[in-house]
Each structure stands twice: as C-alpha cells, then as structure tokens.
Amino acid sequence: xxxxxxxxDDHVLEQDDLKLVMNQKLLQxxxxxxxxxxxxxxxxxxxxxxxxxxxxxxxCSC
Numbered sequence: 038x039x040x041x042x043x044x045x046d047d048h049v050l051e052q053d054d055l056k057l058v059m060n061q062k063l064l065q066x067x068x069x070x071x072x073x074x075x076x077x078x079x080x081x082x083x084x085x086x087x088x089x090x091x092x093x094x095x096x097c098s099c
Contacts (some may be wrong), residue, residue: 043049043058050057057072064070068089075081 041058044060046061047058048061048064050059059070066089067087070088071086073084073086075084
C-alpha cells in the first residue's frame with residue numbers, strides 16, 4: 038500500500054472522504070479485494086485480501 042496519484046489504467050473507488058486507487062489489471066487478476074482496518078495498537082493497520090489469491094501470484098495479500 039502506497040500513497041499515489043491515479044493513473045490512466047487505474048480503478049478508482051471513492052467512499053465518504055476516502056479514495057482507493059488500484060491498478061485495473063491487478064484488480065482483474067485478483068478477482069476483487071477486501072480491505073479492512075483493525076486497531077490493535079502497534080499491530081493495527083490495513084489488511085488487503087484478494088478474492089482469487091492463486092491468480093494474484095501467491096497465497097498472500099495483493
């Protein structure tokens with residue numbers, strides 16, 4: 038996850054005051070993603086899970 042400006046081939050989703058930008062080809066390969074935020078103190082943060090992990094490359098978050 039990085040802070041970046043949208044490019045021509047990106048998919049942009051805006052909800053409330055939050056804008057999410059993801060490469061369109063990666064999004065298609067992943068079959069969609071689930072983004073969650075958990076507040077666990079120093080272990081808190083965002084979790085990104087691909088719907089189709091095997092197409093994304095490995096069994097990890099996209």
